[in-house]
């Protein structure tokens with residue numbers, strides 16, 4: 001059974017994962033209107049991943065005798081300055097998510113809730129990957145600078161990366 005403190009903290013994390021999903025969805029839609037189909041596929045997939053992070057939390061809270069609350073969300077921005085600005089925002093946002101996950105882990109230790117502590121380790125690893133990927137992408141975009149040709153190839157690569165990841169996920173699901 002979850003303590004009220006842990007349950008409330010997990011519900012706060014549900015809000016953050018849900019708003020991350022909305023935020024990345026807004027970025028995906030904007031990128032699509034800019035003709036950046038590779039970037040938008042990557043961002044649509046990223047929005048889906050965040051929704052999965054939220055769902056995983058809701059189900060865990062419910063399984064442990066709490067109530068996962070589906071939150072109402074603020075309207076995310078509709079336009080973005082550039083692709084670089086989008087990925088810089090993502091990196092900043094993911095760093096914030098990491099710090100919130102770390103706070104959550106801290107709460108579970110203080111509350112001696114080792115089951116939730118164990119459950120959260122998946123999020124700890126996921127955050128390492130997400131931050132590293134966002135950082136790599138920002139570095140690539142810094143290299144590209146204002147080179148339009150570079151952006152064209154970047155967009156193509158992001159599309160290929162998304163397709164490769166989707167295929168790997170489908171393979172993993174089949175193997176399960």
Ligand code: FEO
Pocket residue numbers: 017020049050053094097130
């Ligand atoms: Fe669910 Fe990107 O943190």
